[in-house]
């Protein structure tokens with residue numbers, strides 16, 4: 001199998017994996033939570049890792065200019081975003097990056113804005129840093145989810161220190177438009193809000209959508225924004241522990257000098273070189289993966305329309321997470337638990353993304369179509 005024709009592993013192979021997705025449930029459960037992909041890692045990444053292991057090149061992380069250079073080149077080619085390699089700082093993972101930024105820019109009790117439903121660890125990071133969560137939820141109309149910018153502005157007026165943005169959005173699978181992001185940047189400047197943009201899913205944006213990096217929006221964005229991102233989602237290497245904190249202008253870059261030096265060297269050497277390799281040599285694999293994922297997001301739509309049309313599902317613009325409205329299935333207070341108990345199929349529970357979305361489950365479709373068919377059969381078994 002070449003990187004131009006990536007295929008999902010069979011289930012039997014995946015069941016031998018040691019990651020959390022494959023260890024969290026008994027062997028009779030089909031696991032479809034956790035954002036990992038059931039696909040082989042890109043060949044150039046495997047090559048660099050094998051080379052490093054074979055040479056026992058497994059020490060601490062010093063300066064690795066390759067990461068900033070590779071990311072800047074990728075960001076320019078993919079998104080037309082002009083990144084200064086020296087403003088790409090390494091960090092263990094996106095979670096640690098956001099937590100360290102919150103520690104630097106906030107005091108306990110400061111107010112931090114999120115837009116729910118949102119990736120459940122946004123809540124973890126907020127709790128860990130003892131800041132106060134303020135939620136301006138997405139509003140839903142005719143199946144699509146919209147950010148109420150008027151409500152964001154009203155919240156900013158009440159004194160928000162940081163806006164934690166998820167672009168592209170997990171679990172809604174939606175990219176923000178340039179206009180939305182410009183409005184957020186302008187409001188943030190007016191009200192003295194720092195925008196932390198989590199862009200981890202961006203490499204997995206599908207062709208019909210345009211991902212806009214927050215910091216590509218010009219002077220206002222660079223004054224108010226910091227981006228945290230990684231190759232870990234796009235190239236499926238989360239276990240290697242390396243992410244990036246990125247600034248654009250001098251002023252913000254100087255503010256980040258106060259981050260503890262350990263933020264850098266707590267990332268992993270293997271992760272850093274896998275990351276640099278992903279951005280410099282991993283495009284063929286990424287594009288092949290996007291062909292697979294694109295097919296799967298449509299396959300799932302057809303499968304559900306045929307087998308369980310009562311499930312609401314909007315095809316995402318990005319990534320491999322399907323946000324399924326199962327409210328019509330009569331699965332009780334906790335549909336995820338019911339599906340696990342009766343159907344032996346595991347999803348992420350809607351209520352972990354917002355207390356108001358317990359009638360949703362999040363399904364990971366970065367797998368084979370056989371597994372998707374099996375998952376839908378198991379949902380049917382639970383009805």
Ligand SMILES: Cc1ncc(COP(=O)(O)O)c(C=O)c1O
Pocket residue numbers: 035092093094095096119166170198200201230232238243
């Ligand atoms: C939006 C978002 N941010 C961060 C992460 C986790 O990133 P990391 O493992 O680098 O902390 C995920 C994982 O799914 C995610 O969806």
